[in-house]
Amino acid sequence: MSEELPPLRIGRLESEFPIVLGGMSTALTNSELAAAVANQGGFGTIGGVGLGMVEGTKRKKEYFTGCETNLRQEINDALEKSNDGNIGVNLMVAVTDYENLVKVSVETGAKFIASGAGLPLSLPEYVEKYKVPGQPTPELIPIVSGVRAAELVLRRWKKDGVTPAAFIVETPNTAGGHLGVTKSEDIGKSEFSLETVVPQLVEVLEQQGIDIPVIAAGGVWDKEDILKSLSPKVGAKGVQISTRFIATDECNASTAFKERHVDNNDPIIVIKSPVGMPGRAIENSFIRRVNEKTPEENIDLGSCVNCLRVCAHAKDPFASFCIIRALYNVRVGDIDNGVLFTGSNGDRLKEDREKGIHSARQIMQELTKK
Numbered sequence: 001m002s003e004e005l006p007p008l009r010i011g012r013l014e015s016e017f018p019i020v021l022g023g024m025s026t027a028l029t030n031s032e033l034a035a036a037v038a039n040q041g042g043f044g045t046i047g048g049v050g051l052g053m054v055e056g057t058k059r060k061k062e063y064f065t066g067c068e069t070n071l072r073q074e075i076n077d078a079l080e081k082s083n084d085g086n087i088g089v090n091l092m093v094a095v096t097d098y099e100n101l102v103k104v105s106v107e108t109g110a111k112f113i114a115s116g117a118g119l120p121l122s123l124p125e126y127v128e129k130y131k132v133p134g135q136p137t138p139e140l141i142p143i144v145s146g147v148r149a150a151e152l153v154l155r156r157w158k159k160d161g162v163t164p165a166a167f168i169v170e171t172p173n174t175a176g177g178h179l180g181v182t183k184s185e186d187i188g189k190s191e192f193s194l195e196t197v198v199p200q201l202v203e204v205l206e207q208q209g210i211d212i213p214v215i216a217a218g219g220v221w222d223k224e225d226i227l228k229s230l231s232p233k234v235g236a237k238g239v240q241i242s243t244r245f246i247a248t249d250e251c252n253a254s255t256a257f258k259e260r261h262v263d264n265n266d267p268i269i270v271i272k273s274p275v276g277m278p279g280r281a282i283e284n285s286f287i288r289r290v291n292e293k294t295p296e297e298n299i300d301l302g303s304c305v306n307c308l309r310v311c312a313h314a315k316d317p318f319a320s321f322c323i324i325r326a327l328y329n330v331r332v333g334d335i336d337n338g339v340l341f342t343g344s345n346g347d348r349l350k351e352d353r354e355k356g357i358h359s360a361r362q363i364m365q366e367l368t369k370k
């Protein structure tokens with residue numbers, strides 16, 4: 001494929017290639033992976049939520065202090081490792097410390113904030129509140145699954161005199177992690193595909209005279225997929241990729257987590273998360289346990305720190321399970337006691353291993369070669 005990839009401009013920022021590393025919480029896309037992608041000409045996103053969950057975290061205060069301190073550290077490290085490159089954060093609106101994480105990101109000099117898992121209606125207000133005199137504020141990128149959500153954000157932000165620097169459209173049909181639909185039955189419908197939503201959003205923006213890029217997320221694997229997203233028919237100006245980077249050396253996951261992906265023989269399914277959104281994950285023994293549990297059984301992964309605005313398990317310990325601990329467990333290697341979030345491309349990570357691709361640097365080089 002000899003076609004050259006164009007650069008991507010997001011507000012005042014420009015990258016050599018139109019590739020954004022999608023934030024993966026909790027601590028999967030940390031400074032190392034974000035810097036690797038930025039150093040190869042992309043935008044590097046740190047998964048900014050849940051960083052306070054470490055071995056033995058029990059108390060609320062300890063958790064939230066950890067979230068703040070570790071996010072500050074990851075942003076600083078990523079900026080340093082990328083020589084002040086295009087480093088930003090992904091912040092989920094759904095977390096209870098959202099405002100504080102915005103504050104930390106602004107103060108630490110994150111170049112952009114991508115925000116979804118809920119509508120980031122208050123994001124500009126928080127950025128304004130915590131801006132540092134003399135320091136540029138982060139470029140703001142809402143993540144949406146459909147045009148209606150994008151229009152709501154545009155309308156609300158207009159009141160603050162703020163225009164998004166870009167939109168990320170994430171399709172629930174293929175993306176990993178929490179998915180932006182309320183009903184699992186909607187997943188797979190063509191009305192939520194990138195081919196449908198991206199052109200619709202491009203048109204809305206054109207009608208409103210707003211000249212910002214739309215970035216397509218979900219199921220992008222290779223250069224052909226990137227070129228398809230950038231084609232006039234779809235109209236994206238960039239892509240966001242996560243799953244392909246999961247098994248890389250730079251990804252902050254245990255070897256067990258990476259190898260579970262590479263050797264996976266279980267189906268990739270849609271699960272019900274306690275957050276109230278569906279999520280895409282590898283079906284493992286933990287998910288089977290959750291599905292088969294009786295109403296009297298409490299799948300207790302540790303004490304609740306009240307990390308989410310809406311959480312079925314926090315409300316009733318016998319309902320659902322603790323998602324933050326479930327994600328933490330698999331990241332550190334306890335892969336049978338947690339949720340292995342992945343995208344629909346999760347089964348393809350073995351292809352990279354077979355080709356001798358082990359690093360994010362190699363993936364970026366393969367994606368961008370002429």
Ligand SMILES: Cc1cc2nc3c(=O)[nH]c(=O)nc-3n(C[C@H](O)[C@H](O)[C@H](O)COP(=O)(O)O)c2cc1C
Pocket residue numbers: 022023024025026028047049090091092115116117143170174175176177178217218219220240241242243244340341342343344345
């Ligand atoms: C393990 C995992 C964790 C994720 N965590 C987050 C997150 O914290 N916030 C978010 O907005 N998106 C999250 N996502 C979604 C990605 O950022 C991305 O938009 C999507 O997965 C892109 O599709 P792809 O994985 O097929 O490349 C996650 C995805 C995965 C696979």
